[in-house]
Amino acid sequence: MSRNIPIEEDLTGDASRLQELLFAMGRRHSLRDPIASVCEELQFTPPQVHALLWLGRDGALTMGELARRLGVTEKTVTGVVDRLEREGHVQRERITGDRRVVHCRLTPAGQETYQKLDGFLLEAVGQVLGLLDGGDREALFRIIEKITRRLDSPSEAAAEGTREKSL
Structure with missing residues (x-):
């Protein structure tokens, strides 16, 4: 039922890093x-x-x-x-x-x-x-809001990603 979003080759390392960080958190506290x-x-x-x-x-x-x-x-x-x-x-x-x-x-x-x-x-x-401190919480909220917007509009996300890379 979930939408499969392909991972760009240059994101594979970042995806792996996030996965490792989540497992590291799980070793300290259940990720259930x-x-x-x-x-x-x-x-x-x-x-x-x-x-x-x-x-x-x-x-x-x-x-x-x-x-x-x-x-x-x-x-x-x-x-x-x-x-x-x-x-x-x-x-x-x-x-x-x-x-x-x-x-x-x-x-x-x-x-x-x-x-x-x-x-x-x-x-x-x-x-x-x-x-987290207040600044980190705000950063987390901004990131989750950005992900939510991009999941709502994948074509817009691709265009926004291209704009960000050119900056």
Whole structure:
């Protein structure tokens, strides 16, 4: 489901360096998704937690959109939503204009669970950010924002990269 973006030859060394740095961090502290410990504590699977987070953050989503965001097939997301629905966290709704389109939304119980999950995640991210000073945090935000913009528009990213090299 993810978009394959080819790595330019001159980036291979940098990609390798980043990979080595991430492994070095992992030797000192687990690189597990900060959501993983929440999954264990609340007895959810990672896809269930991610589904609750997306639905809590963005509201009702179609099953197809939820599958795309989770990086799973529509068949897999159906099982995830089935379990969350059985446990009272989500509900399915059909659109009157097109009965084939099924939206999934949080129930009040699901909204409550989302609030807990969001709080856990915010705390975990805060701990990581606490390792950096204010300037480093701002640099990190700028880099992530740049990556996000470029993922949204790959053709624009290539043009911007060419402009940066010429400067």
